[in-house]
Amino acid sequence: xxxxxxxxxxxxxxxxxxxxxxxSTVAAAQYFLTVDEVKAKGSExxxxxxxxSGAVIGDTIQYDPQTLKLTFEVAHVPGDNKEVEAQGxxxxxxxxxxxxxTRSRLKVVYIGPKPDLLKNEAQAIMTGHLGSDGVFYADxxxxxxxxxxxxxxxxxxxxx
Amino acid sequence: xxxxxGFGALVLAFTAAVYSVLAALLGERHQRADLVESARRSQLxxxxxxxxxxxxxxxxLVNNRFDVSFVYEVTSRSMPTYLKITAWWGGxxxxxxxxxxxxxxxxxxxxLRKWDRDxxxxxxxxxxxxxxxxxxxxxxxxxxxxxxRYWQTMSGDxxxxxxxxxxxxxxxxxDGRGLNPLLRHPGMIVHPPLLYLGFVSFVIPYAFAMxxxxxxxxxxxxxxxxxxxxLWAWLFLSLGLVFGARWAYxxxxxxxxxxxxxxxxxxxxxxxxxxxxxxxxxxxEKRGMLKQWNMLLIILTYxxxxxxxxxxxxxxxxxxxxxxxxAIGPAFFGFIGLTFVASVALLLYRWNALRAExxxxxxxxxxxxxxxNNLLFLSVLIVCFWxxxxxxxxxxxxxxxVTVGPPFYERATAPLFAGIMALMAxxxxxxxxxxxxxxxxxxxxxxxxxxxxxxxGLWLGGMRNLVAIIGFFLxxxxxxxxxxEIWRATRARQKAQKEPFLIALGRLFARNRRxxxxxxxxxxxxxxxxxxxxxxxxxxxxxxxxxxGESINLSGYQVRYDEIARFPAPDGREVTRAVVSVYRDGxxxxxxxxxxxxxxxxxxxxxxxxxxxxxxxxxxxLLVDWQPVSAEQATFKVYHNPLVNWLxxxxxxxxAAILIAAWPQPEMEVLPVRAAxxxxxRVGASD
Numbered sequence: 005x006x007x008x009x010x011x012x013x014x015x016x017x018x019x020x021x022x023x024x025x026x027x028s029t030v031a032a033a034q035y036f037l038t039v040d041e042v043k044a045k046g047s048e049x050x051x052x053x054x055x056x057s058g059a060v061i062g063d064t065i066q067y068d069p070q071t072l073k074l075t076f077e078v079a080h081v082p083g084d085n086k087e088v089e090a091q092g093x094x095x096x097x098x099x100x101x102x103x104x105x106t107r108s109r110l111k112v113v114y115i116g117p118k119p120d121l122l123k124n125e126a127q128a129i130m131t132g133h134l135g136s137d138g139v140f141y142a143d144x145x146x147x148x149x150x151x152x153x154x155x156x157x158x159x160x161x162x163x164x
Numbered sequence: 165x166x167x168x169x170g171f172g173a174l175v176l177a178f179t180a181a182v183y184s185v186l187a188a189l190l191g192e193r194h195q196r197a198d199l200v201e202s203a204r205r206s207q208l209x210x211x212x213x214x215x216x217x218x219x220x221x222x223x224x225l226v227n228n229r230f231d232v233s234f235v236y237e238v239t240s241r242s243m244p245t246y247l248k249i250t251a252w253w254g255g256x257x258x259x260x261x262x263x264x265x266x267x268x269x270x271x272x273x274x275x276l277r278k279w280d281r282d283x284x285x286x287x288x289x290x291x292x293x294x295x296x297x298x299x300x301x302x303x304x305x306x307x308x309x310x311x312x313r314y315w316q317t318m319s320g321d322x323x324x325x326x327x328x329x330x331x332x333x334x335x336x337x338x339d340g341r342g343l344n345p346l347l348r349h350p351g352m353i354v355h356p357p358l359l360y361l362g363f364v365s366f367v368i369p370y371a372f373a374m375x376x377x378x379x380x381x382x383x384x385x386x387x388x389x390x391x392x393x394x395l396w397a398w399l400f401l402s403l404g405l406v407f408g409a410r411w412a413y414x415x416x417x418x419x420x421x422x423x424x425x426x427x428x429x430x431x432x433x434x435x436x437x438x439x440x441x442x443x444x445x446x447x448x449e450k451r452g453m454l455k456q457w458n459m460l461l462i463i464l465t466y467x468x469x470x471x472x473x474x475x476x477x478x479x480x481x482x483x484x485x486x487x488x489x490x491a492i493g494p495a496f497f498g499f500i501g502l503t504f505v506a507s508v509a510l511l512l513y514r515w516n517a518l519r520a521e522x523x524x525x526x527x528x529x530x531x532x533x534x535x536x537n538n539l540l541f542l543s544v545l546i547v548c549f550w551x552x553x554x555x556x557x558x559x560x561x562x563x564x565x566v567t568v569g570p571p572f573y574e575r576a577t578a579p580l581f582a583g584i585m586a587l588m589a590x591x592x593x594x595x596x597x598x599x600x601x602x603x604x605x606x607x608x609x610x611x612x613x614x615x616x617x618x619x620x621g622l623w624l625g626g627m628r629n630l631v632a633i634i635g636f637f638l639x640x641x642x643x644x645x646x647x648x649e650i651w652r653a654t655r656a657r658q659k660a661q662k663e664p665f666l667i668a669l670g671r672l673f674a675r676n677r678r679x680x681x682x683x684x685x686x687x688x689x690x691x692x693x694x695x696x697x698x699x700x701x702x703x704x705x706x707x708x709x710x711x712x713g714e715s716i717n718l719s720g721y722q723v724r725y726d727e728i729a730r731f732p733a734p735d736g737r738e739v740t741r742a743v744v745s746v747y748r749d750g751x752x753x754x755x756x757x758x759x760x761x762x763x764x765x766x767x768x769x770x771x772x773x774x775x776x777x778x779x780x781x782x783x784x785x786l787l788v789d790w791q792p793v794s795a796e797q798a799t800f801k802v803y804h805n806p807l808v809n810w811l812x813x814x815x816x817x818x819x820a821a822i823l824i825a826a827w828p829q830p831e832m833e834v835l836p837v838r839a840a841x842x843x844x845x846r847v848g849a850s851d
Binding site: 007009010013014017021024025027028029031032033034035036037055067069070072083116117118120121123131144 | 417523524527532536539540543546547550554555564565566567568569571572573575576579580707709767768769770771786788789791797799801
């Protein structure tokens with residue numbers, strides 16, 4: 005008898021956890037898209053909770069400290085890691101994205117302090133939504149500058 | 165010479181570790197004590213050898229030997245010496261050496277203990293610890309060598325090798341790239357080492373668990389031997405997490421302390437299984453149940469530790485796909501897979517020998533509540549794991565990568581944490597074997613009533629946030645139940661022994677370190693929960709651009725901008741430092757110095773807050789922007805973080821509590837089992 009009681013209790017917990025995970029996943033899911041995918045899907049994804057990755061174009065960074073409004077553009081970088089590796093690593097991919105004028109670009113608006121790592125050829129991973137004006141309104145910015153960590157050897161012969 | 169010495173010592177240590185595995189296996193197979201002894205001695209060699217290697221590496225770091233690629237990557241001339249030393253664990257190769265060095269130290273400590281009663285465990289403990297050590301050393305030697313140097317070929321290319329390739333010249337960069345500015349903080353001294361200490365010390369209970377499974381000596385001996393190891397491991401891991409949170413709070417400049425990113429979760433997952441393990445071994449000790457479950461928990465903890473070590477150092481930031489970027493990824497996954505499959509196979513082989521000696525009868529018995537606690541911790545683990553692998557799964561299934569962020573974790577874990585807190589209120593009051601609602605109710609009604617009154621007070625005070633009301637009620641309940649239990653037991657002792665209250669309290673703790681240390685851990689957790697509820701639910705923020713003399717108001721505080729200055733610092737920074745004064749109700753409280761540091765070598769800025777801390781709240785002021793052209797104006801962002809300091813205070817109480825719980829108890833060394841602990845009576849049953 006106690007065995008069935010425990011079994012039922014265990015199943016109830018299992019069901020509760022499964023429900024928690026499923027409902028929270030649905031509530032918090034964010035589509036992870038590249039800039040090209042955002043452009044291709046267009047109006048389909050307007051207003052949806054998105055996560056977009058791109059290469060920051062340094063010249064486009066504008067910051068108004070009065071209103072804390074930060075705008076910049078990101079260029080498309082491939083989302084697939086194998087592709088990134090095939091093209092010579094993240095640093096090379098970011099550099100190519102920023103210097104290639106034919107790449108699709110996305111304008112980003114973010115309100116808040118300017119992040120320390122926001123600079124040319126940084127990888128930006130932005131969470132937010134796409135407005136009907138085609139601008140990406142980010143609530144959260146994650147940045148990384150891979151050049152500093154992944155470069156295999158010093159570039160120039162300074163020593164010797 | 166130093167790179168050769170360091171590398172040579174690594175190779176010798178690797179050889180010694182491999183030898184000790186082989187000798188222990190052979191010695192066990194042929195029942196040759198001399199071979200096992202030789203394995204033990206060989207293992208004892210690893211720590212001194214790795215110390216030589218570590219000292220060489222530190223020597224290279226401190227002396228700006230930029231011809232060594234690891235040194236070039238993590239240090240620069242302008243860094244202070246203490247940071248150059250900590251750069252040891254500032255990159256992957258060095259932190260693997262650090263891990264191995266700690267592993268060798270712990271393995272040596274274990275092999276130095278008295279083995280008379282447990283001789284059959286010895287070879288297997290050596291096999292497990294030395295295999296783990298050899299795995300890490302193998303990675304260091306064959307894949308991530310911190311001693312590799314730069315060489316320039318005749319054509320001008322620079323290559324990275326351990327030994328000089330023919331036709332090349334040494335290549336010495338002028339300056340290193342320097343440690344990531346985020347890591348240039350005193351937190352670097354404590355956070356990574358504590359986390360690693362926690363990780364590595366969990367290997368020891370795992371080694372004994374495996375020895376138990378292999379030898380078939382399936383009594384509780386392994387749990388008795390490793391109880392204290394587990395507590396230390398848990399202390400270090402917990403502190404590593406808390407110090408990491410504090411560090412993030414102090415340098416990341418977003419007014420937060422925990423962001424649910426994969427790296428944080430990777431360190432949190434072994435903590436969850438470790439915490440569950442810590443509780444469920446008590447049931448095995450006292451009731452002879454959950455033996456298979458404990459084995460599973462320690463196996464999970466071990467593999468999550470290895471996984472965490474890999475993840476925290478592989479440079480993964482936000483994408484699980486970045487796994488592949490590390491050359492050592494496949495080796496790690498292979499090792500984790502192999503050890504997990506082998507361990508679980510052993511567990512299944514001994515499954516019947518690990519059957520429970522008693523059956524769980526009552527849903528309210530302490531063992532049932534402990535089991536429930538375990539299930540809740542595991543549920544949090546499943547939530548975390550799901551969050552980390554969901555992007556991979558979604559991409560596999562739908563072709564579209566879908567990620568989940570902090571809202572997912574907050575939503576899914578909050579009810580589970582609430583459940584864990586409710587259990588913290590009930591379980592200490594329940595009895596082993598059997599409890600009823602009646603006995604539980606009698607023990608809990610007084611503190612529960614008081615907790616309800618406090619919650620009612622909050623409601624009357626205007627609090628309408630349901631999550632906050634439930635949270636504060638549970639914090640009050642657990643704290644009051646625990647304090648009431650301590651108070652009742654002290655009173656009982658006071659009456660029985662005719663001692664003054666404080667002496668009775670002190671002796672109560674001294675005689676029952678485990679129980680009352682454990683209670684104190686619960687109280688410290690509630691202090692931390694209070695801080696987390698405060699900052700998560702009641703944080704407020706504002707921002708403004710101010711002229712000198714103007715103020716910004718937030719939650720009753722006034723922050724006045726007084727002046728600003730920009731100057732170079734000797735460690736390669738340009739500092740922009742504002743001076744602001746904090747007032748409350750017109751009364752001057754403090755002067756804060758929020759600043760922006762610009763690191764020349766990394767071309768990176770850091771925004772460091774000025775903080776005014778009280779028990780009630782934290783005022784967190786950031787200097788957001790300042791343009792020298794318009795020197796008059798500066799932009800500030802201010803956060804008001806209620807109660808957050810209880811999080812850090814709770815961590816201090818936590819340390820004290822674990823010290824009480826883990827401190828050797830004189831009587832215990834003589835008697836393997838204390839009568840009091842096997843007693844089915846609940847605490848305070850004397851009244």
